[in-house]
Amino acid sequence: MDLVEEKVIIVEGTTDKRKIKTVIKEPVEIICTNGTIGLTKIDELVDELLGRDVYILVDADDSGEKLRKLFKQEFPEAKHLYIDRMYKEVATAPYWHLCSVLLSANLDVHSKYVEKDEK
Template sequence: MESRQLDKVIIVEGTSDRRKVKSVLKEDIEIICTNGTISLARLDELVDELVNRDVYILVDADESGEKLRKQFKKEIPEAMHLYIDKMYREVAAAPAYHIATVLLSANIDVNMEFVEQRMS
């Protein structure tokens, strides 16, 4: 059985970020963790893997997240950068409805129950 490559990829920093994002997603999207930092060798490998795919960068609103974001802007300029509100600082700490809203703004299909939570 061949593995199916998904069209969309979201890059996050940690496994708790991955869990949070995955919990609100409705569509099947690959989520890649950098574990906070990424070596140039791994970044080059990633660039090759991500050719012809829609890449979304969703990292923490802190110094290490911004450093990572700069690396990705340089190496994958076509990637779309998604931002959480600075008041939450970390993707994993942001409420599910906020993550859902951020993803929805990028036309990523989310479970609308999370968006509706905010409205009620």
């Protein structure tokens, strides 16, 4: 029997996924859209993720906003997490900023990444 994670974070790319995997402390499934995603794929995701806590964490740029808009229409139950526009991309946002975004959604993170003076 497969153990299905209750929480799912949808990101754009594999570098975003790797960064989140580094800081997140609890079991969470991370799904990559690889930048673009069609309505058919979103519909499949919606069916697949029904009843789970879904978080959308995409880049603060045009393609990220288009993706977010699509998810808001097709998957209104999803919770949207936002990185600060000055960092533009999830992958380039500092670990401490990513942690504060995840913590604000009650997602558990490794405390060593919370401090601003990380490397």
